[in-house]
Amino acid sequence: MDIDKEVNNEPRRPAGASPIEFRLDPSSGVPTYLQLVHQVEHALRLGYLKPGDQLPKVRDVVAALAINPNTVLKGYKELETKGLAAGRPGQGTFVQAALSQVALPELGALRKSLLGWLADADTAGLDEDGVVALFTSVLRDFDKGRGGQAGRGVASGETEGVA
Amino acid sequence: MNVIESRGLGKRYHSTWALRECTVAIPAGHVAALVGPNGAGKTTLLNLATGLAAPSAGGVTVLGGRPAGSPAALDGIAFVAQDMPMYKNLSARDMLHLTRNLNRRFDQQYAETRLGELGIPLKRKAGKLSGGQQAQLALTLALARRPRLLVLDEPMAMLDPIARHDFMASVMTAMVEGKGEGEEGGVSVVLSSHVLAELERVADYLILMSRGRVQVAGEVDDLLASHRMLTGPAAEADRYAERLSVVHARRGEAQAHLLVRGTADDPVAPGWEAHPVGLEELALAYLREPAAAALPGPDRARRGNASQPEVSR
Numbered sequence: 001m002d003i004d005k006e007v008n009n010e011p012r013r014p015a016g017a018s019p020i021e022f023r024l025d026p027s028s029g030v031p032t033y034l035q036l037v038h039q040v041e042h043a044l045r046l047g048y049l050k051p052g053d054q055l056p057k058v059r060d061v062v063a064a065l066a067i068n069p070n071t072v073l074k075g076y077k078e079l080e081t082k083g084l085a086a087g088r089p090g091q092g093t094f095v096q097a098a099l100s101q102v103a104l105p106e107l108g109a110l111r112k113s114l115l116g117w118l119a120d121a122d123t124a125g126l127d128e129d130g131v132v133a134l135f136t137s138v139l140r141d142f143d144k145g146r147g148g149q150a151g152r153g154v155a156s157g158e159t160e161g162v163a
Numbered sequence: 164m165n166v167i168e169s170r171g172l173g174k175r176y177h178s179t180w181a182l183r184e185c186t187v188a189i190p191a192g193h194v195a196a197l198v199g200p201n202g203a204g205k206t207t208l209l210n211l212a213t214g215l216a217a218p219s220a221g222g223v224t225v226l227g228g229r230p231a232g233s234p235a236a237l238d239g240i241a242f243v244a245q246d247m248p249m250y251k252n253l254s255a256r257d258m259l260h261l262t263r264n265l266n267r268r269f270d271q272q273y274a275e276t277r278l279g280e281l282g283i284p285l286k287r288k289a290g291k292l293s294g295g296q297q298a299q300l301a302l303t304l305a306l307a308r309r310p311r312l313l314v315l316d317e318p319m320a321m322l323d324p325i326a327r328h329d330f331m332a333s334v335m336t337a338m339v340e341g342k343g344e345g346e347e348g349g350v351s352v353v354l355s356s357h358v359l360a361e362l363e364r365v366a367d368y369l370i371l372m373s374r375g376r377v378q379v380a381g382e383v384d385d386l387l388a389s390h391r392m393l394t395g396p397a398a399e400a401d402r403y404a405e406r407l408s409v410v411h412a413r414r415g416e417a418q419a420h421l422l423v424r425g426t427a428d429d430p431v432a433p434g435w436e437a438h439p440v441g442l443e444e445l446a447l448a449y450l451r452e453p454a455a456a457a458l459p460g461p462d463r464a465r466r467g468n469a470s471q472p473e474v475s476r
Binding site for chain 2: 024026029030032045062065066137140
């Protein structure tokens with residue numbers, strides 16, 4: 001069937017279509033509805049989506065990705081809760097607001113300091129997986145609002161081996 | 164409304180219980196996955212719910228209290244059996260004709276339109292269609308009956324990856340189409356599989372079965388939110404596990420993984436990391452600990468650590 005083919009080539013946009021298409025990363029471990037939310041936020045940040053744009057119709061998402069319609073609805077509800085999207089009865093869900101972005105100069109500075117940190121990590125002998133593990137671990141601790149035990153993540157390069 | 168509700172349901176073949184003490188309530192509006200190893204009782208439960216078999220103990224109703232197998236129940240259920248049985252020498256058109264005449268309700272136009280969209284020629288004999296097309300034909304016959312409950316027994320066992328994707332996309336689309344704007348009128352889906360991975364994106368309700376019993380039942384989101392994986396030093400695992408509700412533990416020389424019941428807000432001991440669990444990880448953990456159970460209702464929810472998993476060497 002041609003469901004997947006349609007996803008890739010869309011130069012023209014018929015009325016009612018969305019500027020974006022969703023994709024899924026089954027190995028990411030991120031719940032499907034959150035992947036949809038993140039992709040909308042990402043598209044907002046990068047300017048692929050603007051206020052007033054329509055999000056993909058539930059039916060189209062379901063047909064393209066073969067996922068549960070409740071999952072799509074949950075993602076869209078989450079976007080509504082965040083004030084980023086709003087449903088219009090009988091039409092679909094539309095982008096409501098732009099995402100507050102970090103000003104570009106700041107972004108440049110942050111990027112620069114991160115590059116400096118990566119160079120330090122490289123010098124210290126940390127490989128890419130180690131960097132990711134460390135960063136993820138620190139980010140998690142940071143989210144929890146307590147800093148300790150940050151270095152432990154480095155040791156757990158092994159991912160869950162249940163199969 | 165519950166699409167399938169059973170109480171103390173059991174089925175015995177000679178001296179063997181294929182299903183016993185099965186009490187489930189599957190709410191409407193979900194894609195419910197019946198998961199378990201071969202011989203767990205999945206097909207038996209589905210056969211009892213669709214009225215294809217009579218229970219040896221207990222009872223089962225469908226679609227809000229209609230006795231399984233009654234005309235009222237059969238009108239609302241469409242069932243696609245494991246091997247997608249079809250008269251191989253009948254054309255797709257003849258299969259539509261047959262199904263229309265065997266049922267009180269059949270949407271001929273929907274069926275023809277759908278087969279047209281799928282590129283399945285009406286003249287072609289069912290036996291000459293590809294595996295994916297046969298599955299789609301069987302699904303079309305089921306959906307054209309406009310069921311409230313669609314029951315699929317191992318629907319994807321014989322399909323290649325693309326056919327699986329397309330088949331599932333068709334089922335999910337049918338859920339949306341039946342729904343319209345309001346909440347009512349949608350198709351609920353109950354499907355069985357021994358391959359959980361292929362259901363992970365689809366199912367939002369899980370019934371885990373093993374050895375003829377229901378081991379875990381609940382909304383997937385609730386189940387995932389109430390379990391997590393703790394990773395930390397193996398030397399502390401025993402002591403830590405005593406304070407937790409451990410479903411399953413795995414440990415190496417230095418590092419241990421404990422799959423525990425608990426939410427993301429629960430505190431974690433220093434030196435331990437908490438990770439969210441996936442559906443497959445969760446299911447495997449329970450299947451490896453047959454004594455552990457997670458069932459709804461305070462009277463039946465046993466604590467996972469009652470079984471004392473193999474934390475101690």
